Amino acid sequence: MSNAKPTMETYIEMSPRVFEENLTRVDALVGGLVERYARRGLRDLRFVASGSSYNSCVAARPFAERVLGVRVDVFTPSRYLDELERLDVTASDAFEVFVSQSGCSTNIIEAVCAARSRGHETVALTGNVEADLRDEVDAIFEYGVGNETVGFVTMGVLTLMEFIALFSLATAEALGAIDGDGRSAWMGRLSEVPDMHREMQRRAHALMDADREVFLTPGHAFMCGAGAAYGIALEGALKWQETLKAPAIALEPEEYIHGPNMQLTPRSTAFFLDPCLAPGRTHEIYRATRAVTDHAYLLACYGIEDGDANAICLERDVEPEVAPFVLLPAVQVFAGRAMRELGCEPCHPLFDRFEQVVSCKTADYEEICKEKLAQAGFAE
Template sequence: MTTARPTMLTYVHETPSVLRAQLESDAAAPLARAFLEGTYTRVRIVACGSSKNAATIARPYMRSVLGREVDIVEPYTFCAYEREVTSDEFAFVVSQSGYSTNALAALAAIREEGERAIGVTGDVASDFAGASDLLVDYGVGVELVGYVTKGVSALANFLCLFALDVARAEGRIDDAEREREVARLSGVADALADVAAQAPGALAARYKELTSLERVFMVGAGANYGIACEGALKFGECLQIPATALELEEYLHGPNLQLSPDYAVFFNLVGARDHARGRQLVEATRLVTDHVFVLTDDPASADPDVALAPQGDSLAAPLALLPYYQTLAYQLTDDRHLWHKHPLVSAFDRAVSGKSENYVDREVL
């Protein structure tokens, strides 16, 4: 009897249980302990791709809970331009696979600067093990599909939990407040499961439009912008179409001028602070194109594609939107038989690789 090979959808539906397990086990405790060993006034996360997007989703929550600035920088830029790590800066490098060559180079650069190389990964048996002075498992496990899904959500959840652990240890919050925040993060996992359940119907309702996407904007602010970044990445790598992530007001300052009726625009508007401006931009965009998609918890939004219960001022709640984009990316790619890339992409891959020689290729085909 053979076991069915997992797909992106397999991991989408596993994600809520992974998030809850992280909260129950306090997966971020080792990273929080490392932070508390020093005196740090800021945090720097070195990450790229989906890991960078996960950090972007978590950043507003982290800044609020930690009471410190949180910077995110790509590993290449870190090594080439920003490798100075000051004594008051807590820096760590993230790679879900643990085999990304740029992340491994960033760990080496931190060691060269005389600082502790802290690696955060989903695979503790990867090359990150030998490259890190402290290796932290963020609790996602190994995904057997090239286009990561649960790893993005799990990393964002892990980073929020890290901020909570530090805040509690420093006395910024008490035990009761930490428990309430953990419960709210568990509620985000529930909302994520709800979005995963809504996604197939949302796809079916606008299937003709979604199977005809050619040019896409994805819009959001705060954690919603991180969602836009990950949605754009998934559409680009799976559907192979240009998809651009834009901050809510940035969209209005130039990018909107290229709009035409064949554009599709996805608005991520979870959190009360973005509702009023978001409604204005949605209405204005619908004057140009009918292909407007809205994901929100705004009770005043007319016919949203994904509707969440009101999330109030939660800075972590936008995390729940990820299954929509992951489901669409997988199902549209599968339905349209787009897993194969242009033949010359294989030549590109032979010429340069972003993974170490120990990496086992997990592409869909």
Template sequence: MLPKLIIFDVDGLMLDTEARWQEAWDSVGKRYGVQDLGNTTFLKCVGRNGKEVEDIVKNDLRQFAHPEKILQEVREYGDELLKERIDIKKGLMELLRFIQSLSIPVAVATATDKDTTYQRLSRLQLWDQFDYILCGNEVHLRKPHPEIYETVLNYFGVNPQEAWVLEDSYVGVEAAYRAHIPCIMIPDLAPAQEKQKRETFAIVDSLIDVIDILKKNIQVTMMTYIQETPQQMKDNIINIEEITKPLVQLYLQKEYQSLWIIACGSSFNGAQCAKPFLMKYLNCDVKVISPMSFVYFENQITEDDFVFVVSQSGHSTNCIQALQKLKSLHREAVLITGQKNDDLKSYADIVVDYHMGIETVGYVTKGIVMLMEYLILFALVSGLKKHCIHQEVYDEIIKELLEVPERHQIIQEETKQFYQKYLYEMTSLNPTFFIGFIQSYGIALEGALKMAETTKHPCMAYEAEEFIHGFNLQLTPAYTVWCIDDCSQGSSRIISIYQAIQSVTPRTYAITNSPLVDDEHAIRIPFHIHEPLLMPLYILPVFQVLSYQISEELQTWNTHPRFSKFNDYVQTKTNE
């Protein structure tokens, strides 16, 4: 079970201060002819308050007339070293981001005084990362007394067994133990002894390992990955040059005139969502084609075509055939994948990781958004380097992209509220259509796929104009239809089509800002949209969240019993 609160120590746990102090002890000790003070006296002082440290020094260095002078020199030199540099411990930022994705409050409980703690954490932009910070001079008794941890628990109104403490020192572990709070020890300089093994529930090498412990305590679902998506998007935008470099370098080797993307399922839909952006910012034709269409017939590629295969899972058998077909055509078999170490790598000449993070449970949610974003980032960097776009345009798009993670979170919450409001309609499981133009057609494709594979009821996607040329004739008031506004050239047409459909079935909804759609039937897009072609990045969670919530409510995750025979005839994945 996940904790309701996680409490961090500071020195030696989050900040690599202890190594600097050890250096100061060793250096000053040598001046006085004492060797290895950093591994003897100093280790006894870790986590102790000032008076306790003074007593330890007086006892250990009693051969000197004024041991307090040695301690004073250590403190002065240690402060100098820490003013020069303080390093963040490995895995801290990753752990804080992961905890944030789980919406678990985080606190600090440190023996260090408040002024020093504020100066250090602020300097490293960590102070605002915590919901509550309690320092050594704000309590009466220092660690190993449990007072500081008990005070933090009282502040949050959390029981001891509902919290976790992360500690590096012996006295910190003891304080947590005496407060009856489960503790994970990440030893810094002093290794764990038998006492610490008894007083903790885990001893690990780094803060990164705490993420693995948290993951083992959570039930990972589709919603887990939906909620993780905004942070992954933000990370990838920040690292745009690094993550796109392999594909950009391949693309810039010559003046390609068109781009072929071979993909199926959600990868196909993600490529369709990104296609209009690629065409606009690379100023080239883009063809999105399924693997078997490519293998069986549509494979007349030329030297002017840049071609790659996409597989989110790294296990798709039809992608293997597409890679083999590329090789038979004497072309490099380039694979874009979210799982670069999986089976398909052995069939590709070049493997490019599109940095989707981990997604191992449920149906693809984070993976498709990260693929779209990667293709968009690739188009921006390549377009700038090929002089298809100017720096000002690049900067404007990056600025809007940096707003996308927050937009994704807002749309998630709006969709959850919409679902609760229309619970009956959403769980009726009647035939459902998804329609749109341009980038919204890609959203419609993925909305239909996601809803069909999770809820197991008929869902179909159409380009909006195609829909009203025959497919609309089956409409009755029992049907559900989603009209997805592209907020650009197709906007007025999709709203007219919405009004026509709504005259037949009241279960007609639009994702739009058009005033012609009443609030009862709209999921609004409450942002200033500079580039509508970015919309799929923050509109897709509408159908991801609805698919998860409907399937969870109705427990439609399992297929029909007869479906067990399906894979006896056709295999879509390699042995995972």
């Protein structure tokens, strides 16, 4: 048994391979959820999730809506509990999916119990079907992440997005929202993701090499993403805070320029994630930010004419709904690598006091984490 535990970077590197493997087993992966959803035909979807799982659902939402042609909502558990009574009046027919990678999130379990008490069908997606969540739901499905053993959800973000996309395609064809050719076209686009993911990883590392002082002096950061990229901006901000212990805020670019941009100084750090097919408003706002600070960065799939050392542009034609899959690894690399090089994974020594008062996981979470490490062949 090895003592070399996997890190966040381990799972970033593994993600494209797991993505490829999941593409070869679509029916086995999503068939159970497709069957559950299809019983009553096309209807709105409602995901209830927290943290990185929430961000994944937000990132995959545009894909699901475009393919299925239905409304897709994403709720945090707190918002879901606050609005549950009203939802039963205004949107009672929505198909609900509760998501927790660990299966130990207390807020998700609370939301499930509330839904069940009101007679809802309770269906869950998780990375651990043996966790406590399984005892509270009507059906539970593993979404293809496998045994991810780091506390900073990494591979789980990409695989949850992939699961939602594959579920949407399979369901849409089964219920006649798209035909076989349409599904094949989208599958072709998804099959290109792993290579672009690897390229984005390489380019992100190169950018960090070039601007090492910036990334190793993390301060407050803006993560700006429009449309389909907003979920990745949310995830980028979350990871910046979790790993580097520095504040970050996720904003749509237009909201960023309506007040938050007034904080800009030459020391500010800002990232702009653009899902569009060509430069537009997000690129323009990025350039405006560069006029104030050299620490502004653009991540996009399209190409740009001027040689910009602060831009990672893959020069690929990528549908906006697929772009989040490609943009994700950059924000993960920035956070995971900087955390390792700075040695800042541990929280402040006094943080234990917080967790003695409030925890977001079930009591057996730590034991489950140890079991996952052992199953993966790593000693505690």
